Amino acid sequence: MRPTIHDVARVAGVSLSTVDRVLNGRHSVRAATRDRVETAMRSLGYVRNAAAANLSRRRILRFLFLLPGGANSFMRNLEAEVLTYSRLLVADGVEVEVRTLPPFDAAALDDALAAIEPGTCDGVALVAVDSPGVRAAVRRLRDRNLPVVTLISDLTPELRAHFVGINNVRAGRTAGRLLGRFCGGTTGRIAVMAGSMVLQDHAERDRGFREVLRANFPALTPMDPIEAFDDAAIAERTLTALLEQTADVVGIYSIGAGNRGLVSALDRRGGRPPVVVHELTENSRGWLLAGKIDAVIRQDPAREARSALRTLVALSNGKAFHKDENRVGIEIFLQDNLP
């Protein structure tokens, strides 16, 4: 049988109340008494029963997720995963509200954060837009002891409790090394297609990609990024034009969405250079299997949703959470290791 606070009280020679006071930092307890209680806990190997504690606290944990709205398929996917996983957590007394905000709108995020009433929420996960207002709002939440987790896009580390997402520079580097190796010693130019370089994550991937090519594959020259604004038609048109004008394209890196256009453009030509894209979708999975692209790099939105939620739960329960467990990786998929 696991020891309970009753056992701790008995061994420490104090009352239940005192154990409770030590455990929950209530009234003042003399240092000597606290020591005795803590020693007893250690010697018994006491671990607070999380189920009983939460039950007694009659506490349901309410978390707020602030995600950018709009058509961005990655974000919609992430939203769906958050909702899916939170349904599983209902049995453990967790309630999740997902609110979508105008994308890239610091003021809207700022307002949403400021509007959080004390006592109505036990933790926040947000896709950060870095601005002084947002930083101030997050700081206020932290001062209220509300755990804040950043998702996908980070803030300064001292403001948030945990960041769930990938390092996009390293994602770009990974793409660069993969494509560099796939090009196998040929010389030529690499076409780069992005959603928009205004997006921080796209810009970071682009940077990492170029770093690696410059340092490790000097025979490959990345071209200026085409901005396709995640639109298949634009992507197809501009890429087709580029391929017609440029004879020595020996590889293609697609940083964002709009890959349908990329594939159509390539389909109409005979042969194709190595292609590396981001995000695993039904489409990109099919293209990988069909041999229309060579590798997909992704961050798993399902794991990100779960990590964010688990982190919030752990922080709210005052549990140490395993950082490693809640880290998401930069995954590489070829047609053989698809999930």
Next chain:
Amino acid sequence: MRPTIHDVARVAGVSLSTVDRVLNGRHSVRAATRDRVETAMRSLGYVRNAAAANLSRRRILRFLFLLPGGANSFMRNLEAEVLTYSRLLVADGVEVEVRTLPPFDAAALDDALAAIEPGTCDGVALVAVDSPGVRAAVRRLRDRNLPVVTLISDLTPELRAHFVGINNVRAGRTAGRLLGRFCGGTTGRIAVMAGSMVLQDHAERDRGFREVLRANFPALTPMDPIEAFDDAAIAERTLTALLEQTADVVGIYSIGAGNRGLVSALDRRGGRPPVVVHELTENSRGWLLAGKIDAVIRQDPAREARSALRTLVALSNGKAFHKDENRVGIEIFLQDNLP
């Protein structure tokens, strides 16, 4: 406020006892009554409070992990991860016993499974060795409603509740495709180093590797596997000999452990062909960063430990567990996407 069984009873117009009977399938309840209760549950969106239920059941969940003993570093790693994660679960009333058995010993596994006393254990995770005795023992456990999860190595699917591990044929295919691409059109032979082809997982990886080379990279010819028995000295000696005898080795695939010997052998030569190995360790991570090898393929033992434990917990609580959540992937690491 979330609805409780009291609410369900009120709405259904029955007593608490009856709701309890329906919920836990105790005495006989008339179909009509059961219907009313179930309708009430649905209309209220009732979800059983897992914390309260387990508390009341004064139930601690006891799980048994049966892992192969011996020096196999992957298994030792896995064992450590199981212990680490189970420490986190203590607060939720989970107790884990890890028992190591002689490796590849079906009889020992069989005995260990048969020795499980009813009532002393709520679920088993094992690294399966397929034999009639083991299958029978697992079937008996299943008949006792004890959830059984296979780890790393599977049994026939109908016997176990879940398998946590990777498909090694696909892992080998992944290695093959990666190495094939890295070799970039050159012609020659590929050296293959395994622990022992008696190991099923090594044999499967070898098979997948060859499949891909044959189908997609006909210019690359895999050589017969060197068996190094996970021993660095043997690996170094045999690989050195092989490289001296064979001029056209254009790639190396290491299926198992003993990579220290591989790296030493390569270190003593000028230049090296592309190298793909399995398992991410402090060593292989260092070699990747130092450019001594090109890619590492792994299954994450930490995630496998967590998945097995979470699956057992979910099954014991009668919860639907998310299959996807508890699946582990075949991960590819280059020096840029290391965790």
Next chain:
DNA sequence: CGCGTTTTGACTAACGTACCTCATTTTACC
């Protein structure tokens, strides 16, 4: 030493569910 202040103890109700007993009602069947 006596005072006021801290610290501690004893006790109680509650959280939502499980599980038990005993009594009562309803049903099925002849």
Next chain:
DNA sequence: GGTAAAATGAGGTACGTTAGTCAAAACGCG
């Protein structure tokens, strides 16, 4: 219609913790 059997109700206790109240004890300080 009467009987046994089945179904249901009522009520209690317990799980381990939280969170309170009130009284008693110990302490610090002049």
